[in-house]
C-alpha cells in the first residue's frame with residue numbers, strides 16, 4: 381500500500397482533521413531542527429510510522445500542537461488497543477480523536493468523512509467496504525490502525541478537578557483514515573525459526589495484531605507452513621482462547637501456533653497452560669504488559685533495546701540486539717552448558733565408583749588399600765578441577781541443535797550415561813582388582829623384597845588408574861557418539877589440561893615418590909599402564925552398541941514389575 385503522501389489529494393477539512401489527530405493523539409514526538417536538517421521522530425514503531433506519514437502529508441508538528449489544547453488523554457493500552465485524546469479548538473469546539481486497532485475503531489464508527497470533507501453515514505455497504513480493505517491490508521501482513529474522531533460539547537466536559545476520571549466517549553465516531561503499516565520480518569528470523577523447529581523448539585507467535593495480519597506475518601517468517609492452511613486452534617483469537625475453561629485451554633495449548641488480537645493476559649494464560657502440560661516455556665517480550673508472562677515462563681527473554689525496564693526486570697535473559705535470531709544462540713549455549721555438566725558428571729562418577737569399589741574391596745578382603753590418601757587427593761584434583769575445566773568448556777556443537785529438548789522431568793543422568801559409566805567402571809575395577817590381588821605375579825615382582833614389590837604394585841595400580849581416567853576423559857566428551865575425537869584439537873583448553881595432567885603424573889611418579897609414597901616405574905610398566913588405559917577407547921565404542929531403554933531405569937523397572945504382576949497367567 382502506498383499511502384497518499386500529498387495532502388492536496390484531500391479537502392482541507394480532512395487534512396487538517398487527520399493532522400490534528402496524528403499530532404495530538406500520539407505518545408511520540410517530532411523534533412524539527414531550527415537550522416534545517418533531518419526531522420527526528422521518536423516513539424514506538426507504530427507511532428513513528430504514523431507521525432512519518434503525517435510529515436509526508438505536510439504536517440508542521442509544533443504548529444498543529446499549538447492550534448488546539450489537550451483537555452484529557454486516554455493513553456493507548458494493549459487491553460483496549462486504542463488511545464484517545466480530547467482537544468479544545470480556539471472556537472471552543474471539542475474534538476475527541478481515537479486511534480487504534482482498525483476493526484475495533486471501525487466498529488465504533490457511525491459515519492465517515494468523504495473526499496470533500498462531508499460527513500456521510502456509515503451504511504452497511506460502506507462498513508463492508510472498509511472491513512474488506514482492512515482484511516485485504518491484513519492479508520498482506522500490514523498492521524492496520526484506524527483514525528477516527530467525534531465532536532463533543534465543551535459544556536459536557538467535566539471540570540478540571542473531575543477530569544482525571546473522565547471516560548472519553550468512544551461511540552458515534554467519524555472515520556478519518558485507515559492506515560496499513562508494514563512491519564517486515566527481519567532478516568534472519570525465518571532461518572532462526574527453522575533452526576528452532578529443527579531443534580524441537582516450537583515457535584509460537586502471540587501478538588496484539590489482527591489475526592489476519594498475524595497469520596500473514598507468521599507465514600512470512602515460517603511459523604506457519606504455507607502448505608497446510610491452518611484453522612482453529614492453530615490460529616486462534618485471544619478472545620476465543622480467553623473464553624475457554626482452564627481444561628479447554630490446556631487441551632488446545634499444544635496446537636496453537638499463532639494467537640492474534642491477544643491481550644497481555646492471554647500470553648500469561650497460554651504460558652500457564654503450556655507449563656501445566658509439562659512443557660518448558662520460553663517467552664520473549666518487550667512491553668511492560670509482557671512482564672507477567674515473562675515472569676511466569678521458565679525462561680523470560682526481554683528485548684534489550686526496545687524493552688521496558690519492567691520487562692527486563694521480570695526476565696531471566698536480556699537480548700541485547702533485539703534480534704529473534706539470538707534466541708537460537710540461547711538455546712545452543714543453554715544446551716551446551718547442560719551437556720557439559722552431564723559430561724563432567726559422567727566422568728566424575730566413573731572415577732568415584734571405580735576408586736571406591738577398588739579401595740573398599742581391597743580393604744575388606746586384604747585389610748590394605750592400594751590407593752592412599754595423597755593419591756586419592758591427586759585423583760580428585762584431576763577429576764574435579766581439571767576435569768571440570770576440560771569438559772565444561774567444550775564449545776557448543778551443531779549436533780546440539782539436532783536433538784529434541786530435554787524434558788522437564790528427564791533425569792540429569794541419562795541411561796546412556798549410566799551405560800557408559802558402568803562399562804568403564806567395570807573395566808577399571810576388574811583390571812585393578814586383578815592387579816591388586818595377583819599383580820605381584822603378573823608383574824613378575826616375586827624376586828623383589830616384599831615391601832618393595834608392594835610399593836611397585838601399588839604405584840602401578842595408581843599409575844594405571846590415572847591413565848584410565850586420562851583416556852576416559854576423551855570418552856566423556858561425547859557420551860552418545862562413537863567418535864569421541866571430533867573437534868578435540870580445536871579445544872585447546874582440553875588438550876592443555878590433558879597435557880598438564882600427563883606431565884604432572886610423570887613428575888609425581890618419577891620425582892615426587894616420597895610425597896605420594898610411590899616408587900619409580902620402569903618403562904615397561906609405564907607402557908603397560910598406558911596400554912591398559914587406552915583400552916578404554918575401543919571399549920567405549922563397543923559399549924555404545926549396547927542398547928538402552930528410552931525411559932528412565934526407574935520407570936523401566938517399575939514397568940517391568942507391573943507388567944509381570946498384570947499378567948500372572950503367563951507366570952504360572
Ligand SMILES: Nc1ncnc2c1ncn2[C@@H]1O[C@H](COP(=O)(O)OP(=O)(O)OP(=O)(O)O)[C@@H](O)[C@H]1O
Nearest residue numbers: 426427456458461479480481482524587588589590
Ligand atoms: N500507538 C498505537 N496507537 C494506536 N494503535 C496502536 C498503537 N500501537 C499498536 N496499535 C494497534 O494495536 C495493535 C497491537 O496491540 P498490542 O500493543 O497489544 O500488540 P503487541 O503484540 O504488543 O504489538 P507491538 O508489536 O506493538 O509490541 C496493533 O495491531 C495496532 O492495530
Ligand SMILES: [Ca+2]
Nearest residue numbers: 588666667670
Ligand atoms: Ca508489545
